[in-house]
Structure formats: C-alpha cells, structure tokens
Amino acid sequence: MNAVKATRNFEQWLGHRTDLVKKDLRLKHANMKLAVFPFLRATFYRWAQIWPKVCPELAQGPQVLAVGDLHVENFGTWRDIEGRLIWGVNDFDETHPLAYANDLVRLAVSAHLAAEAGHLPLKHNDICDSILEGYRESMSAGGTPFVLGENHEWLREIAESELRDPVHFWAKMDALPTVKGEIPISAIDALEHLMPARQLAYRLARRVAGLGSLGHARYVAIADWQGGRIAREAKAMVSSACYWAKDHRGSPEILYQTIISRAVRCLDPFVQLRGRWIVRRLSPHCSRIELATLRATGKELRLLRAMGWETANIHLGSQTARKPILRSLQKQKPKWLHQAAEKMVTAVRADWKMWKKNGYA
Secondary structure (H helix, E strand, C coil), rough: CHHHHHHHHHHHHHHHCCCCCCCHHHHHHHHHHHHHHHHHHHHHHHHHHHHHHHHHHHCCCCEEEEEHHHCCEEEEEEECCCCHHHHECCCCCCEEEEHHHHHHHHHHHHHHHHHHHCCCCCCHHHHHHHHHHHHHHHHHHHCEEEEEECCCHHHHHHCCCHHHHCCCHHHHHCCEEEEECCCCHHHHHHHCCCCCCCCCCEEEECCCCCCCCCHHHHHHHEEEECCEEEEEEECCCCHHHHHHHHHCCCCCCCCHHHHHHCCCCCCCCEEEEEEEEEEEEEEEEECCCCHHHHCCCCHHHHHHHHHHHHHHHHHHCCHHHHHHHHEEEEEECCCCCHHHHHHEEEEEEEHHHHHHHHHCC
C-alpha cells in the first residue's frame, strides 16, 4: 500500500468515527505537497504503518504509553495549577502503547527535516546525540518537568515570542470566523464545562490549526470576563491512527487523559478529555511553539536535549518500563538513533514524492 492509497484508506476509516471538515481536509492535502516536513507532520497514520517494517528491531523494544506523533513542533507552554509557566509536549492525539524508540526516532526525523528546511542550523549526528543525551539523563534521574520560573531562563526566552503578546494573540482570535449553523451539543457541553462562570455569553468560532488533526472539527468559545478576554477550544478526537495501522488490533480507547495524568508533569488543569472532545484553554502562553517563531540562535542543541528529556518525562509514566529501557539503551550500538532516523527520513521522503506526484489535487 503506497502513501496515496494509505491516505484514502485512513480517511475513510476516520470519516466513520468523526464528522470531517472537508475544506480543512483539502487544505491538509495541499500542505502535504509543499515540503517533506509538513508531510511528516500531517501523516502519522502512514508512519504508524511503515515504522515497524523499516525499523523492526526497534519496534519490538520495551513498550511505553507513547506520544506517537512526536515532532519538534509538538512542544509548547501552559500554566499549571499554581499559575507557573510550563514547557513540554502539548499534543497527545496519537497516544498509543509503542516501543519507546518510536518517539525518539520520530523526534529525530522531524529535526533532520527541519534542519534541511533551514529551520535548525544543525548536523544530523549532533541532533541525535543531543536528543539521546537528554532522554538518557532524564530516564536515569527519574525526570523533572520544565518550570519556566527562576530556572530555565534560556528556555523561557525561546518560548516567549512576539506572537505570544496579548495584543497579537487576541487579534488572531478575533479574526476567527464565527460558526454558522449548529454545532454538536456535546461540544457545547465540553466548552461550557471549562468556563469560569455559568451562563457566560461567548462567541463561537471555527479554528484551523495543526496538520495531523486538520479535518477534525475545532470550535473556540471566546468571551469577555472580569475585564479581560478568555478562550476555550474543543477539538474532536478519535482513537490513535496506530489502531487503524494495526488492522484494529488492540484497544480503540482514547488515551489522551491517561498519558498526561501518568507522566512526570505539571498538569494544565484546563486540558480535559470530555467524551470525544479534548478541551483546553487558549491564551498567549497556552499554545504550541512553531518553528517559524522560534528564537533559539546558538541554543538549538540545548533545546533538542530538553526535548529528549521531556520525552523521557512522558515515558516515565509507564513505570515498569524504566529499567527495561535503561538496559535497552545500554545495549544499543553507537549511532543507532542516527541510523534509524536516516532510514525513516528516506522512507518518509519517498512517500512525500509519491504524494507530490499522485496525491489529491
């Protein structure tokens, strides 16, 4: 099955589980043709299909509850229950039990492709060494979340771009188109559950964001409350594409809440799974960090090491996996992550070329 057929097959499967927004799906298909990096981000379903074939030994390694669709743009900031600014992985749509190496290899592949696109001025070997160093140290130490207070000043400077300025942020929210017509009652219930007061008047808007989940319905409730603006987003969820790739073997359960609850993590109290909607607060400091806004000159390797550390924070939620993972890391050959990443880069690039030539118009 090639990438085009896999995409058609997956979207048919997806359409039986959620109401797809066809306009957003067409945008996703177009973005997949632009370059190999957005293609990677948009096609985790294809990764789940080919990863066990390209890296069979790694795919049989110690299992964790994995992020699945991990990449360099799957990191952001949020406020914890104490109001502290936290940095880490911010999207767990594709969470599934997988070998620990899946997340490391996919993160490395995304960094390789980002480097080739000019977003990260780094060499492939250095990328893998930094990710692996952070992962191994965090796994050995038992992990620690990234609280951007008195510690990690360098990371706070990277995270706070001009797009996180409240004026810019709320101008972007105000530009979102108002929903016309009805939306699912379950989405309204999910949004209102996270509001700070009952019967608060709000505007319902549509939002187009991300790449992997383009096509899923997203609704944003925007309100004025006690002298300022607030926003809540509800995104339609389905089980991980791994369930599709494995021919429906295993559990179709949505594991978003499970993975964030178990990880070494300062939780965002406004991220909740409500039925089949993942609901979160949107604010200038509660959002994903895009490569286009990244200001990490001279700190890129340090940032990748932090991403490796945070990956271990997530994997440490699978408590019985820690010792098997450390043993596995000790047994791995030198440059194993680099070699696996190169294999998957080759496979992803071949799929992208196929899509660019034969994908949907």
